[in-house]
Amino acid sequence: xxxxxxxxxxxxxxxxxxxxxxxxxxxxxxxxxxxxxxxxxxxxxxxxxxxxxxxxxxxxxxxxxxxxxxxxxxxxxxxxxxxxxxxxxxxxxxxxxxxxxxxxxxxxxxxxxxxxxxxxxxxxxxxxxxxxxxxxxxxxxxxxxxxxxxxxxxxxxxxxxxxxxxxxxxxxxxxxxxxxxxxxxxxxxxxxxxxxxxxxxxxxxxxxxxxxxxxxxxxxxxxxxxxxxxxxxxxxxxxxxxxxxxxxxxxxxxxxxxxxxxxxxxxxxxxxxxxxxxxxxxxxxxxxxxxxxxxxxxxxxxxxxxxxxxxxxxxxxxxxxxxxxxxxxxxxxxxxxxxxxxxxxxxxxxxxxxxxxxxxxxxxxxxxxxxxxxxxxxxxxxxxxxxxxxxxxxxxxxxxxxxxxxxxxxxxxxxxxxxxxxxxxxxxxxxxxxxxxxxxxx
Numbered sequence: 245x246x247x248x249x250x251x252x253x254x255x256x257x258x259x260x261x262x263x264x265x266x267x268x269x270x271x272x273x274x275x276x277x278x279x280x281x282x283x284x285x286x287x288x289x290x291x292x293x294x295x296x297x298x299x300x301x302x303x304x305x306x307x308x309x310x311x312x313x314x315x316x317x318x319x320x321x322x323x324x325x326x327x328x329x330x331x332x333x334x335x336x337x338x339x340x341x342x343x344x345x346x347x348x349x350x351x352x353x354x355x356x357x358x359x360x361x362x363x364x365x366x367x368x369x370x371x372x373x374x375x376x377x378x379x380x381x382x383x384x385x386x387x388x389x390x391x392x393x394x395x396x397x398x399x400x401x402x403x404x405x406x407x408x409x410x411x412x413x414x415x416x417x418x419x420x421x422x423x424x425x426x427x428x429x430x431x432x433x434x435x436x437x438x439x440x441x442x443x444x445x446x447x448x449x450x451x452x453x454x455x456x457x458x459x460x461x462x463x464x465x466x467x468x469x470x471x472x473x474x475x476x477x478x479x480x481x482x483x484x485x486x487x488x489x490x491x492x493x494x495x496x497x498x499x500x501x502x503x504x505x506x507x508x509x510x511x512x513x514x515x516x517x518x519x520x521x522x523x524x525x526x527x528x529x530x531x532x533x534x535x536x537x538x539x540x541x542x543x544x545x546x547x548x549x550x551x552x553x554x555x556x557x558x559x560x561x562x563x564x565x566x567x568x569x570x571x572x573x574x575x576x577x578x579x580x581x582x583x584x585x586x587x588x589x590x591x592x593x594x595x596x597x598x599x600x601x602x603x604x605x606x607x608x609x610x611x612x613x614x615x616x617x618x619x620x621x622x623x624x625x626x627x628x629x630x631x632x633x634x635x636x637x638x639x640x641x642x643x644x645x646x647x648x649x650x651x652x653x654x655x656x657x658x659x660x661x662x663x664x665x666x667x668x669x670x671x672x673x674x675x676x677x678x679x680x681x682x683x684x685x686x
Contacts, residue, residue: 250342256312258349263314263326269348271333290318292332309468322520323469379477383453390421390440398422400437403462409608410506419444419487420505428457428467436465441501443473443484443519446529452476452484454501454519473519483526489514494535494626498603499567506604507539509612510619513626521567524574535629536578536585537622540571542592542601565600582637584629588622 259266271291290303306323309315314326324332330341391397394415401422405413419442425435436457443452455472457465464470476482486501488508496515498504504517518524521541529536543565568589575585592601593609607615 250339250346252338252342255342255346255349259314259326259345261311262349263310266326266345266348267314267329270330270344292318292324292329308466313468315468323471325468376477379475383474383477386423386426386438386440386453386455387421387442389426390423393417393420393422395422397424400424400458400460400462401439404439404456404458404464405462405502405505407462408502408604410502410509410604411612412509413505414509417488418442420501426455426457428465429472436467441486441517444487445483446485446527448487451482454486456501483523483528484519485523485527486517486519488516491516491530491533493532493630494537495529495533496537496539497571498539499541499571500602500604503539503541503602503604506602506607507619510603510607510615511537511623512616513537513623521570524570527574529578534583534633535626536575536583537626538571538575538585538587539603540587540589541565541567541603542590543567544598544600582633584633586625586629 303316303318306315306317309325314329316324316329318324326345327338327341330336330344336344392415393401393413398421401420402413405411421440421442423438423440426438427435437460439456439458441454441456442450443454444450453474455474457467457470457472459465486504488504492514494513496504496507496511496513498507498515498517499519499521501517501519504515508515518527568587571587575587579585590601590603590606592599592605596605610618
């Protein structure tokens with residue numbers, strides 16, 4: 245191979261199965277790559293942002309793509325391949341990344357960017373990419389070729405949801421669409437159907453698209469990353485949401501899109517998905533939303549279970565995942581006198597107590613009718629909360645009206661005469677006929 249013209253496919257072929265060695269060589273001292281497994285309970289610290297948080301986040305191998313592309317999954321960062329890893333850590337361009345990987349594999353380093361361990365972590369870009377118009381054109385093309393879920397060509401999406409046991413799916417769902425045929429980007433794969441989700445800010449502006457690549461029979465497609473976000477194309481606040489319904493006084497929030505569809509099917513209330521747990525840090529809800537139900541994911545982090553049980557009288561470790569922590573922080577931040585925020589967490593079966601578990605899994609395990617009966621309690625509580633807030637608002641309005649009326653009445657009354665009163669000395673009894681001091685002394 246000519247070192248001056250490194251070929252992407254040849255470097256990746258040589259790196260297949262050696263990504264733990266490559267990451268250990270280029271990112272020393274931050275992560276024990278030999279401990280990384282596909283299990284959510286055998287993860288380790290994410291080198292991109294783990295040092296910025298008081299608790300390291302769970303990084304694990306992706307079930308597909310680890311051997312070929314070094315794919316890992318972080319609870320906060322999402323899916324990370326080797327290109328994103330080195331770009332976010334060191335700011336390397338693609339030729340430099342290939343050169344560094346090739347040098348670890350025994351080749352000659354073309355460009356030496358400096359010691360990897362001393363490179364600062366690069367902040368995520370805020371500015372839109374230079375080819376933003378090209379990205380917008382691709383987004384418009386996807387939406388133009390999409391059909392609603394009640395269209396016959398949307399069968400792959402309905403089969404996918406049925407395979408996940410998510411239902412009933414009732415309309416309208418204008419922001420969940422199906423692209424019957426699309427070509428997977430950057431890879432020589434055939435065309436696939438796509439579940440297309442429109443991503444909006446909380447205020448309603450369309451800012452991105454989420455894609456779930458499927459097979460015609462409703463399975464996830466065999467591609468490196470079945471779930472993709474388009475490159476960010478808008479400036480300003482991010483906080484992406486997939487809004488299954490228009491906002492009303494009551495709103496349900498979930499992390500994943502499928503989880504949102506499951507919760508919506510069980511509770512029959514307006515529901516949004518925040519796409520990733522990190523959205524909770526930036527999400528600002530419209531003023532009209534008064535009751536918020538946050539359906540968090542059960543995603544326990546690795547912990548010494550024996551040590552925890554010994555210190556806590558044998559109790560099992562409660563979930564400590566990023567999703568729950570961020571949902572609870574969001575609830576604390578958004579709760580106020582005229583808004584109630586509640587966080588709900590699913591209880592997994594005993595054989596899945598150490599695995600990730602969300603409300604879509606709960607629906608699949610329980611069945612639609614029992615789950616809907618269980619969710620009536622959440623729904624009724626939301627309406628009781630709303631009734632309580634309205635009663636408080638009415639009482640506050642009455643008190644404010646009474647105060648304004650009292651002020652108006654006081655303004656109409658004549659002002660009191662504050663002239664000093666002169667009392668003649670002749671009317672005062674100056675004799676000391678009541679010697680209280682003497683009596684008290686006696």
